[in-house]
Amino acid sequence: MITAQGLYKRYGAKTAVDHLTFEVRPGMVTGFLGPNGAGKSTTMRLMLDLDNGGGETLFDGRKFGTIAHPMREIGAVLESKAFHPTRTARNHLRMLAAGSGIPFHRVDEVLEFVGLTEVKNKKPKNFSLGMAQRLGLAQALLGDPQTLILDEPANGLDPSGIHWLRTVLKSLADQGRTIFVSSHLLPEMALMADQLVVIGRGTMIYNGDVDGFVRDFTQSTVLVRSPQAAQLAELLRRVDGVTVDDVPVDARAVVTVEGADAPVATPAPSPALRVSGIETAAIGELAFQNNILLHELATQTASLETAFITATGASEEYVAHDVPGVADAAPQPATPQAGPPAAPPVPPSQPGDTTPGGAA
Amino acid sequence: MSSALRFEWVRLRTLRSTYWLIGIGLLLTTAIAFGVAFATRNDLITAEDAGIIVTGGAELAPFLAIFLAIIGIFATGHEYRHGTIQPTLTAIPQRTRLLLAKVLMVAITAAVITVVSVAINIGLGSLYWQNAPDLGAEPLSEVIPGYVVFVVLYAILGVALGQLFRGVPSALVILLVVPLIVETLIAALSLWSALDWLQPALKFLPFSAGARLIATGPYDANGGPEFDFLGRWESGGVFAAFVAIILAVGWYLFKKRDA
Numbered sequence: 001m002i003t004a005q006g007l008y009k010r011y012g013a014k015t016a017v018d019h020l021t022f023e024v025r026p027g028m029v030t031g032f033l034g035p036n037g038a039g040k041s042t043t044m045r046l047m048l049d050l051d052n053g054g055g056e057t058l059f060d061g062r063k064f065g066t067i068a069h070p071m072r073e074i075g076a077v078l079e080s081k082a083f084h085p086t087r088t089a090r091n092h093l094r095m096l097a098a099g100s101g102i103p104f105h106r107v108d109e110v111l112e113f114v115g116l117t118e119v120k121n122k123k124p125k126n127f128s129l130g131m132a133q134r135l136g137l138a139q140a141l142l143g144d145p146q147t148l149i150l151d152e153p154a155n156g157l158d159p160s161g162i163h164w165l166r167t168v169l170k171s172l173a174d175q176g177r178t179i180f181v182s183s184h185l186l187p188e189m190a191l192m193a194d195q196l197v198v199i200g201r202g203t204m205i206y207n208g209d210v211d212g213f214v215r216d217f218t219q220s221t222v223l224v225r226s227p228q229a230a231q232l233a234e235l236l237r238r239v240d241g242v243t244v245d246d247v248p249v250d251a252r253a254v255v256t257v258e259g260a261d262a263p264v265a266t267p268a269p270s271p272a273l274r275v276s277g278i279e280t281a282a283i284g285e286l287a288f289q290n291n292i293l294l295h296e297l298a299t300q301t302a303s304l305e306t307a308f309i310t311a312t313g314a315s316e317e318y319v320a321h322d323v324p325g326v327a328d329a330a331p332q333p334a335t336p337q338a339g340p341p342a343a344p345p346v347p348p349s350q351p352g353d354t355t356p357g358g359a360a
Numbered sequence: 361m362s363s364a365l366r367f368e369w370v371r372l373r374t375l376r377s378t379y380w381l382i383g384i385g386l387l388l389t390t391a392i393a394f395g396v397a398f399a400t401r402n403d404l405i406t407a408e409d410a411g412i413i414v415t416g417g418a419e420l421a422p423f424l425a426i427f428l429a430i431i432g433i434f435a436t437g438h439e440y441r442h443g444t445i446q447p448t449l450t451a452i453p454q455r456t457r458l459l460l461a462k463v464l465m466v467a468i469t470a471a472v473i474t475v476v477s478v479a480i481n482i483g484l485g486s487l488y489w490q491n492a493p494d495l496g497a498e499p500l501s502e503v504i505p506g507y508v509v510f511v512v513l514y515a516i517l518g519v520a521l522g523q524l525f526r527g528v529p530s531a532l533v534i535l536l537v538v539p540l541i542v543e544t545l546i547a548a549l550s551l552w553s554a555l556d557w558l559q560p561a562l563k564f565l566p567f568s569a570g571a572r573l574i575a576t577g578p579y580d581a582n583g584g585p586e587f588d589f590l591g592r593w594e595s596g597g598v599f600a601a602f603v604a605i606i607l608a609v610g611w612y613l614f615k616k617r618d619a
Contacts, residue, residue, distance in 0.1 A: 049453055050446060051618040065453045069363070076450045082443040084375065091374035099367030099451040139447060 001026055001060055002147060002178055007046045008054030009039070009202075016042045017053065018202040024180045024195075026146070029173045031193030031210075032182035035312050039202040040182040041078060044151050048076055059147060071100035075140030076149040080156065081132045085125030089116055089135050092124070093142055102143050110138040129156025137165070147178040154188050166192045186308045200312040217311040221276045222283055223247070225296035229271035232292050236275055236283070247272035270295045364452050364461035368435070372465055375438075378431055382473055385427035386480070389416025392423075393481035401488040410493035410500055411576035413485040414478055415507045418574050424477055425514035428470040429535055432518020435462045436610075437528035445619050455614050463519050463607070470515035474508045499576045502592055506573035509596055513570060517603045523610035539567035550585045563589045563598070570599030 002024035009017040017039045024030045034040050047057040049064045057064065059074055067073055083092045093107040111120045114134040119127070124135060133156050140148055148169075154162050169192060173179050183189050189196065189210075196213050198206040206213050226232050233244045275283060280299050287294050372378050393413045400409050412419060436459075439445040452458045486492060493500060521531035543565045550558035562585060563569060572579075572595035579589050589595050 045618070048450055050449055052616070067453075069451075070453055071451045074450070078446050079443050082446050084438060084442045084444060086376055087374050091370070095367060095370040095374060096447055096451045098370040099363050099448070101363050 002047070002149075002180060003058045003061075004043075004047060004055065005057070006055035007043055007057065009042050009046055009051060010053075016202050017046060019055070020199065020202070020204055021055075022197045022204070022207050024147075024178055024197075026178040027173060027176050028194035029169050029179045029181060029192055030195040030197060031189035032180060032197050032199075033186070033189055033308065034182075034184065034199040034205075036184055038184075038199050038312070040184075040199065041151055042202075043199070044076070044078055044149055044180075044182065047149065048074075048078070050078070069100045069102075069143070071096060071145065072102065072143035073145050074147045074149060075143060075145040077136035077140045077153065078149075078151045080129060080136055080152070081124075081127075083124050083132075083135065086123045088121050089124050089127075089138075090120040092135070093139060096139060097142060100143055106142060106144070110141045113141065114138040130158060130161055133157055134161075137168075145177075148172065148180065150179075150181045152182055152184070154183060154185070154192075162188065198308070198311060205311050213311070217308075221274050221300050222278065222280050223272060223274055223296060223298045223300055224283060224287075224294065225270045225272045226287065226292055226294050227270045228292045229273055231290070232283075232287060233273055235286055235290060235292075236273070236278070239278060239282075239286075242275060242277040245274045247274050272296070361457055361461065364454075364457050365465060367448075367452060368461045368465035372431075372435070372469065375434065377434060381427040381431050385424045385473070386477055388423040389418075389477050390480055390484065392417035392420075393484050397485045397488045401490075405489055405491070405493050407493065407499055408576045410485070411503050411574070414481050414495075414500065414504060415574055416477060416481050418507060418510070419571070419576065422510070422514070422571075422574075424474060425511045426535070428466070428473065428511055428515040429518035430532070431469065432466045432515040432520075433522040433528055433531045433535065435466050435519050436522030437525070437531055438522075440526040441528050449619050456611065459519075459523060459611055459614060462523075463516055466515045466519050467512050470512045471508055474511040478504060478507065503574055503576055506592060506596065510570060510573040510599075513573075513596075513599055513603050517606060520603060520607035520610045523614055524606060543568050547585055559585050559587045562587050563595070566599050566602035569595040570602075572596065573599070 004020060004022050004024075007017050007020040009015075020039075020043055032040055032043070042051060042053075045051040046053045046055065047064070059067065064070060064074070083089075087095070090107055090111065093110065094104055096102075097104055097107055108117070108120070111117050114137050116131065116134050116138060119131065124132065127135065133153055137150070137153060140150060154165055157165060169179055169181060173194070181192065183192075193210060196206060196208065196210055197204070198213065206216060208216075224232065229246075233246070236242050236244045280297055284294065284297055286292075393416045396409060396417070397413050403409075416424060418425065439448055448458065449455070452461075482495070495501065495504065518531070518535065521534055522528065525531045525534075546558060546565060547562055547568070549555045550562060569589065572589050572592050575592065579587075581587075590598065
């Protein structure tokens with residue numbers, strides 16, 4: 001269990017981390033999410049006493065600096081290539097093991113576990129980012145710690161590496177360990193995390209479970225197509241709390257029909273409405289009662305990605321500009337193209353089923 | 361503390377530059393000792409020549425001291441150059457303990473290597489000495505321990521400079537430029553009568569004072585500024601105080617700053 005209380009850090013006039021308070025509970029993976037420059041790394045550095053700042057972080061009630069051999073209790077990796085370029089992977093870990101009273105045979109175990117056995121006696125200066133990340137994870141697991149703090153561990157891993165990392169972190173969490181892992185990529189977190197701490201510009205945006213994040217930052221909308229869309233819109237607008245938007249007619253509905261000499265317009269799709277604040281069933285009923293013909297009636301749930309953009313959109317530190325002309329293509333909440341559905345619900349493991357033991 | 365020392369021991373011996381620097385240092389000092397011993401094989405050995413042979417020419421160019429100071433700079437500077445300070449501090453978060461372990465491990469290494477070097481040099485000298493100089497009489501009885509203290513202080517200075525500048529290049533520049541250029545320049549400036557008020561301060565120039573630890577004879581102006589150094593060990597104290605100040609500032613900033 002990690003308890004962070006009022007974490008605060010300022011660089012000159014700029015507040016990097018603004019009084020963050022959160023808990024990271026054992027038995028699950030807690031994702032730490034935010035756009036680039038949101039203060040994720042600084043927060044982690046504050047937690048580990050690497051940076052001076054305000055606030056306090058307790059690991060099972062103790063401050064980091066008071067733990068005798070922190071590597072045996074907290075495995076942390078903040079930078080992906082934090083090793084001497086000519087000291088072998090094995091020696092790098094042996095050095096840290098020596099500093100933490102960890103037996104050297106544990107070094108070979110963790111290297112085997114992360115799949116670096118073949119290169120353990122090689123100089124890491126030629127390691128790819130993915131290999132460096134694996135070495136970082138080996139370093140974090142060296143002391144068989146109850147708590148893991150990882151900054152962007154999936155960065156640079158290939159898809160199978162990411163899958164492996166996800167499985168590893170989930171199984172470590174299932175053993176009752178506390179896992180705090182940062183990322184700026186949503187899909188990654190969606191598949192990995194049970195809980196989320198989302199920050200933007202150093203301030204808390206959301207702290208809770210993944211589904212709740214989607215609920216809070218997306219509004220499910222209903223897409224309705226009807227030849228009598230205008231009439232239906234009139235009726236819907238009279239209902240309390242309902243908002244109705246006309247969906248612009250898609251210009252790309254013109255398709256080329258095979259065999260025809262010229263592009264032929266298919267029968268124009270009926271006008272569409274995007275409705276929020278009302279269930280699909282209620283819309284259907286309303287239409288039925290008023291003799292309105294419906295061509296389509298569909299609920300659209302925003303993806304986690306959309307929720308993330310909605311939540312952090314106002315807080316991005318470095319805003320890039322859209323390519324002129326395609327600015328409208330920026331993701332809108334709940335567009336049909338909005339990507340995969342929200343994260344599959346992950347059954348939170350019971351905090352009681354802690355199984356202390358080897359990570360490997 | 362013992363974990364921090366073990367950490368430093370593994371860190372030091374898993375770095376190839378440690379072996380290179382010690383190897384080249386020993387090679388150069390041995391070569392100088394051999395050259396001088398061979399060249400003076402038919403002469404009656406003087407204390408000056410014996411001093412040069414025993415210390416491998418440290419009075420002329422302190423190779424071993426410089427190379428061990430570089431090992432010292434790497435002990436702290438590498439942590440920042442390669443970003444390993446983060447994993448290091450997550451293993452040993454007590455910064456004072458970590459820096460102390462670095463100082464101790466580098467100092468012990470420097471002392472051991474210097475003793476080995478002196479033993480090699482005496483062995484080489486004895487191959488050619490017709491009548492061996494009395495190592496138990498002054499000045500050699502003081503030059504030999506003085507030489508060990510001299511190299512150890514240089515090595516600790518390296519650790520302190522690497523920590524102060526949190527990197528390798530600036531620390532290297534200070535280590536090489538101050539004794540070679542800055543102190544020589546100040547001594548030269550004091551020769552002008554307008555600047556002769558500098559002369560009383562010359563004995564406090566740290567590297568010049570430190571060199572008195574390995575001096576076989578009294579300071580000879582030889583056209584340079586006329587002044588008297590403090591005694592051998594007092595001058596060593598001046599150098600040690602300088603090293604202590606750099607180390608204290610480095611330590612204070614290490615405690616205070618973000619890692």
